[in-house]
Amino acid sequence: DAGVTQSPTHLIKTRGQQVTLRCSPKSGHDTVSWYQQALGQGPQFIFQYYEEEERQRGNFPDRFSGHQFPNYSSELNVNALLLGDSALYLCASSLGVSSGANVLTFGAGSRLTVL
Amino acid sequence: RKEVEQDPGPFNVPEGATVAFNCTYSNSASQSFFWYRQDCRKEPKLLMSVYSSGNEDGRFTAQLNRASQYISLLIRDSKLSDSATYLCVVPGRNTGFQKLVFGTGTRLLVSP
Numbered sequence: 001d002a003g004v005t006q007s008p009t010h011l012i013k014t015r016g017q018q019v020t021l022r023c024s025p026k027s028g029h030d031t032v033s034w035y036q037q038a039l040g041q042g043p044q045f046i047f048q049y050y051e052e053e054e055r056q057r058g059n060f061p062d063r064f065s066g067h068q069f070p071n072y073s074s075e076l077n078v079n080a081l082l083l084g085d086s087a088l089y090l091c092a093s094s095l096g097v098s099s100g101a102n103v104l105t106f107g108a109g110s111r112l113t114v115l
Numbered sequence: 116r117k118e119v120e121q122d123p124g125p126f127n128v129p130e131g132a133t134v135a136f137n138c139t140y141s142n143s144a145s146q147s148f149f150w151y152r153q154d155c156r157k158e159p160k161l162l163m164s165v166y167s168s169g170n171e172d173g174r175f176t177a178q179l180n181r182a183s184q185y186i187s188l189l190i191r192d193s194k195l196s197d198s199a200t201y202l203c204v205v206p207g208r209n210t211g212f213q214k215l216v217f218g219t220g221t222r223l224l225v226s227p
Contacts, residue, residue, distance in 0.1 A: 106160070
C-alpha cells in the first residue's frame, strides 16, 4: 500500500523562476493538504484540496497556487520565487473533510532552495 | 496569542529518564489535538491523537487540560530512538478539521 509520494525530492531554482511540485496521496485518500516548513519551524498550512477544489487556504500570497486532478493527485505551483520560499514543502493526504479527516499522512517532502 | 505554542527546547535527558513537554493553544473550541514526531530531515508522523482527557500508548501519555488550554506529552523510560522533534497540532480556528496548525516543535535529545 503506497504512502504519499512527492516529486522532486530536491530542487534548486533562482529568484523569479517558477516551480511545480507534485504529490500522489496515499491509496484510499482523497484530500491533499500542502504545508511549507522553513528550517527550525513547524509546518505552515498553505492550502487543502478536496473534490478538485481548494477548500481552505492559509496565509500565503497568490503566488502560491495549486490543483487537484481527478485521480486525487495534486500540484503546488509557486511563481516569482523569492529567497524566503526556500523550505521543505510537505504534502499530506487524508480521507474526506469530516471529523475523521484530520489524521494526516505526510510525504517525504520536496526541498526547495532558491538562490 | 499564537494558536499553538511550544517550548523549542532542546530537552537533553539521559536514557531511562522521564520527560514531559507542554503545548498551549488559544482556540477554546478545539475538540481534538495531536502529537506528531519528526526526525531530522524527515516528514512528520502521527504519534498520538487526543480527543478527551488524554491518551496512553505504551511509554507515551498525552493529557489534555481544557481549563488551562494546554496539552502535555509524557515519555517514560526514554530511549535513544526517542530523539526527535515533537510537534503539537490543533485544528485551525474557525476552519473545523480542514486546517491543522502546527507548533514550532520541541526538540528532544536522549543521550546514553
